[in-house]
Amino acid sequence: MTRPIGYYVHHHGDGHRQRALAIAEAMGEGVTLLGTGLAGRTGLVPAIDLPDDRIAADFSDSDRGGGSRGERPPALHYAPFDHDGVRRRTAAIAHWIAEAQPRLMVVDVSVEVAMLARLASVPTVYVRLSGVRDDRPHRDAFAGACALLAPFHAALEDPATPPGTVARTFYAPGIIRAAPVADGDERRILVVLGRGGGDGDGACWAEAARALPDYRWEVLGACSVPSEMPDNLCLRGWIDDAGSAIARAGLVIGAAGDGLVSAVLAHRKPFLCLPEARPFDEQRSKARRLAALDAAVVVWAWPAASDWPMLIARAFAQRRAGWPAALDTAKGAARVGTWLTTLPLEAASARCAAS
Known part of the structure; x- marks a missing residue:
């Protein structure tokens, strides 16, 4: 049986889910989505609904992952202490990786999930969003990924993006779900x-x-x-x-x-x-x-x-x-699907191992 591709879907906004669905539907099969709030919202695309890791109003950890109990590691964006949702979420992702043995994880987006997949011996493709993302967590997530995916035109790239990051990026504008042709x-x-x-x-x-x-x-x-x-x-x-x-x-x-x-x-x-x-x-x-x-x-x-x-x-x-x-916009979702299925992971994994 062909090993699946895991696709982590961030839960802020709805663009991440729509993008993941467009790519999964274009590929037809072989993609499993993982994220919070996916139950009943992915159609025929298989999905793992993860425990929520967001901080509720009554959450007791006032230092949010730093302060008196230790500084937040500089390679992470989000590391609260004593959060049951974070624990169960991490366990659910690790369990799925162990059972499904995915050939690749697309991470859209989370530095922590990208690191978890890498520690679990899975090559990653990290989705790069717009803006100036030169902080330590993003740099480490980019370095640990086998390739980077930008869901926008290369012409919309921020001029401050380092040339090395640009060179490792697959630009895929037009990642949208199929819509009927209509006159405006x-x-x-x-x-x-x-x-x-x-x-x-x-x-x-x-x-x-x-x-x-x-x-x-x-x-x-x-x-x-x-x-x-x-x-x-x-x-x-x-x-x-x-x-x-x-x-x-x-x-x-x-x-x-x-x-x-x-x-x-x-x-x-x-x-x-x-x-x-x-x-x-x-x-x-x-x-x-x-x-x-x-x-x-x-x-x-x-x-x-x-x-x-x-x-x-x-x-x-x-x-x-x-x-x-x-x-000019090509069929973005189909292009990403072809790219993911033909990405030479053996060579990419060797590059990841050396990074």
């Missing part, structure tokens, strides 16, 4: 709120919708209900098929997370980008590159009501002017 309705503005941020402010989106009454505004994600709802605003909440909604939209508004940017670029939609604060300057780094390539109209602060018509007009005009040649 230019009068339909789609706002996509990711799971990684806070809830959207319905009053702010109501103000934006009132500024352009001839457009239909739809908001996906958690959003408060405004006290006065304009007729042209619809709050749809969470939906399973955001990709199809993006395909049907005339223009998309959202942050600069990898999942949304991949979908917007794959469907070549006019994009009004409102980057959010994230660790390692992730979204701001990507937004700066999108702006430099004329792939999005980037807004760094919340617009005044009177600015919305001008911003929407700029985004439409930008797309009518053409598409950046550097951002």
Whole structure:
């Protein structure tokens, strides 16, 4: 029997799960997902639902893995003491590795899981997100991996990324799940709120919708209900098929997370980008590159009501002017699947052993 590929799915936001599903579905079989909150959310793709390792409000360890009981090791990001979820999570991953004997672990993303897999004698592919990730934990995770996977265009790479890291990276833009082909309705503005941020402010989106009454505004994600709802605003909440909604939209508004940017670029939609604060300057780094390539109209602060018509007009005009040649998107999920199945792990394992 062919040995499986394990794919660790981080539970912050939903982009990691969507990316993992797109790759697993493109490969057809042989991939098992591991992560928290996966039960009932992976379709036909096999999954291991892991215990949660997040710190609850009543967690008693005030030093969060450092302080009087010992400093947090410099090669780790997250090492709380006396956390039962961390213990059981580590045990579950190690048990699955021992039983399934995977040929490879894709880690999207966790320095600690990458190290656990390496200690369990499994080659790893580490998913590199955007931003400046030159801290010790990331450097060690990159060095211990057999290869690096970037779910974005090489043209969106942060200029500060070391050349050695770039050389070891497989760039795979357009990792999205299949969506039906649809003609966009230019009068339909789609706002996509990711799971990684806070809830959207319905009053702010109501103000934006009132500024352009001839457009239909739809908001996906958690959003408060405004006290006065304009007729042209619809709050749809969470939906399973955001990709199809993006395909049907005339223009998309959202942050600069990898999942949304991949979908917007794959469907070549006019994009009004409102980057959010994230660790390692992730979204701001990507937004700066999108702006430099004329792939999005980037807004760094919340617009005044009177600015919305001008911003929407700029985004439409930008797309009518053409598409950046550097951002042509191949079928990202299929490319990653082929790459993973043909990655020469014997030679890569030798390089890992020497790192």
